[in-house]
Amino acid sequence: MYPSSISTLAKVGISLLLASRVRAQDRTTEQGEAAINDPAVECAIYSYPPVASAVAGGQFPPIWQPVTSVPANDTEGRAKFLAINGSIPAISPKGTMAGDFSNFTPTYSSTDPDCWWTYHQCTTPKLSGLSPDVASVPEPRTLGYGFDDGPNCSHNAFYDYLSARGQSATMFFIGSNVLDWPLEAQRAIADGHEVCAHTWSHRYMTSFTNEGAFGELWYSLKAIKLVTGVTPKCWRPPYGDVDDRIRYIATQLGLETVIWKYDSFDWMVCPSLLPHEILLADTGANTHASQVGTNGVTQATVQANYDALIGNVSAGTFDTVGAIMLTHELNNFTMQAAIDNYPALVKAFDHLVPIAVAQNKTQPYVETNYTMPSFAQYISNHSAASSLKGLNDTSASGSGSGQGAQATGSGAGVSMRLPVRRSVGVLAAFVVVTGAMRWAV
Numbered sequence: 001m002y003p004s005s006i007s008t009l010a011k012v013g014i015s016l017l018l019a020s021r022v023r024a025q026d027r028t029t030e031q032g033e034a035a036i037n038d039p040a041v042e043c044a045i046y047s048y049p050p051v052a053s054a055v056a057g058g059q060f061p062p063i064w065q066p067v068t069s070v071p072a073n074d075t076e077g078r079a080k081f082l083a084i085n086g087s088i089p090a091i092s093p094k095g096t097m098a099g100d101f102s103n104f105t106p107t108y109s110s111t112d113p114d115c116w117w118t119y120h121q122c123t124t125p126k127l128s129g130l131s132p133d134v135a136s137v138p139e140p141r142t143l144g145y146g147f148d149d150g151p152n153c154s155h156n157a158f159y160d161y162l163s164a165r166g167q168s169a170t171m172f173f174i175g176s177n178v179l180d181w182p183l184e185a186q187r188a189i190a191d192g193h194e195v196c197a198h199t200w201s202h203r204y205m206t207s208f209t210n211e212g213a214f215g216e217l218w219y220s221l222k223a224i225k226l227v228t229g230v231t232p233k234c235w236r237p238p239y240g241d242v243d244d245r246i247r248y249i250a251t252q253l254g255l256e257t258v259i260w261k262y263d264s265f266d267w268m269v270c271p272s273l274l275p276h277e278i279l280l281a282d283t284g285a286n287t288h289a290s291q292v293g294t295n296g297v298t299q300a301t302v303q304a305n306y307d308a309l310i311g312n313v314s315a316g317t318f319d320t321v322g323a324i325m326l327t328h329e330l331n332n333f334t335m336q337a338a339i340d341n342y343p344a345l346v347k348a349f350d351h352l353v354p355i356a357v358a359q360n361k362t363q364p365y366v367e368t369n370y371t372m373p374s375f376a377q378y379i380s381n382h383s384a385a386s387s388l389k390g391l392n393d394t395s396a397s398g399s400g401s402g403q404g405a406q407a408t409g410s411g412a413g414v415s416m417r418l419p420v421r422r423s424v425g426v427l428a429a430f431v432v433v434t435g436a437m438r439w440a441v
Contacts, residue, residue: 027183030183030187032183033183033184033187034187037156037157042153042156043153046183048183050226051179054226059222060179061200063176063179064176064201067200067208067211067212067215067216067218067219068212077215077218080214081210081211081214081215081218084249085210085211085214088210088245089244091245093206093209096207097207097208098203098204099204099207099241112126113126114126114243114244115244115247116243117133117240117243117259118204118241118242126244130248133242133247133257133258134257134258134355135324137322137323137324137353138322139351139358140318140321141319141350142349142350143324143349143351143352144170144322144355144358145170145345145353146169146172146194146324146354147170147172147327148172148236148327148329149174149177149198149202149267149328149330150171150173150174150184150188151171151188151329152329152330152335155184156187157335158335159187162191163191166382167382168191168192168354168378169194170258170354171193171195172196172198172235175199175201175222175223176223179223182227185224185227188228189228193354194234194364195232196234196235196236197217197224197232197234197236198220198236198238199220199237200215200216200219202238203238204239205241206242206243206246207241210245213246213249214249218253229367230367230370231366232365233255233256233361233364234256234257234258234355235256235257235258236257236259237257237259242257254366260325260326262305262323262324262325263305263325264302264306265305266302267328269297269299269302299337303340310341314348322349322358323349324355351379353379354372356372357372358375360374
């Protein structure tokens with residue numbers, strides 16, 4: 001009994017210590033949250049009043065649960081869905097939400113009439129009136145740089161690394177994650193990153209009914225708007241699973257579909273878990289010890305995929321059109337892999353830019369109080385800042401009205417602050433522990 005009592009007291013002491021550490025940090029503002037260097041504190045649950053109020057008021061579906069319907073009390077969403085439902089293409093849902101298409105593909109036509117990406121990586125819709133998916137960027141020798149599945153609660157060290165280099169990216173945020181970690185979502189905007197939607201619950205989109213698919217997009221947009229004050233014009237389907245029915249629904253919500261041609265497969269280095277399951281299973285320690293993941297993908301496999309992309313640059317593959325590679329801020333391994341490969345990517349490509357910048361889209365959101373630089377402006381500012389200040393670049397990658405990164409609810413715009421380069425010794429912030437990548441800040 002004595003050792004057990006010691007164990008219990010120790011646990012209580014640890015809990016009290018962690019609680020005091022959390023209280024000692026500012027968990028009420030984006031700036032305060034971004035200054036936290038302890039991953040255990042970063043990933044401790046906190047309450048953000050606008051989110052708490054919206055969830056309590058039934059404005060969102062249950063977090064992480066697939067959307068099945070738009071409730072009657074969401075009069076705006078219900079009206080929008082009913083307005084487009086009659087014109088949605090008569091294409092049947094496919095497979096299961098977990099991506100099992102074994103009962104569907106045997107009878108699906110080999111001509112791929114639905115332009116189903118999962119079937120044959122189709123990116124040019126068969127249905128008239130739909131724009132092609134964005135699978136590459138128009139600027140030669142340029143990487144459309146971005147990361148899926150955020151915001152990750154422990155991403156401060158990763159974002160600090162990017163910020164110290166004046167590097168912006170496109171962040172594809174899951175709606176449920178945004179409500180779980182709202183201050184982390186705000187940091188993306190404050191640091192000048194582009195934010196796109198990545199659905200509400202991260203399931204295979206072609207499996208949903210029309211109403212469910214609409215809801216997955218609608219509530220991801222509403223979550224991002226509530227927390228950051230902006231409404232994205234872009235989205236990425238989880239696993240790339242999209243067809244002309246889903247594209248049509250996305251188009252009606254003002255969303256451009258962004259895919260990729262190159263895949264790091266970094267998310268697969270976690271056996272038997274889909275990305276939404278990894279996020280749900282994460283207890284806050286946010287470590288990643290797995291060596292072999294889905295379909296035998298290993299950390300070496302991921303590195304080989306990065307190396308292949310880099311090799312294609314020198315081979316001239318991107319001399320006329322740039323690239324988009326699928327990478328994630330899903331867990332510590334994926335973020336560490338991004339950091340490890342960043343110097344080689346910068347050396348190989350002429351430019352690493354957010355996807356909107358590569359497309360010269362200076363207004364990435366519905367709201368007009370935020371602008372991003374054109375491609376020419378971005379590379380000019382980035383090059384000048386790099387030559388003058390090296391890793392401590394302080395040039396802004398995005399701009400908005402006013403100061404501060406305070407979100408003020410779903411009905412208000414967001415005012416931006418210029419990215420502050422937080423010095424936390426990011427180059428020494430990562431250690432390897434028995435093969436696992438762990439944040440050490």
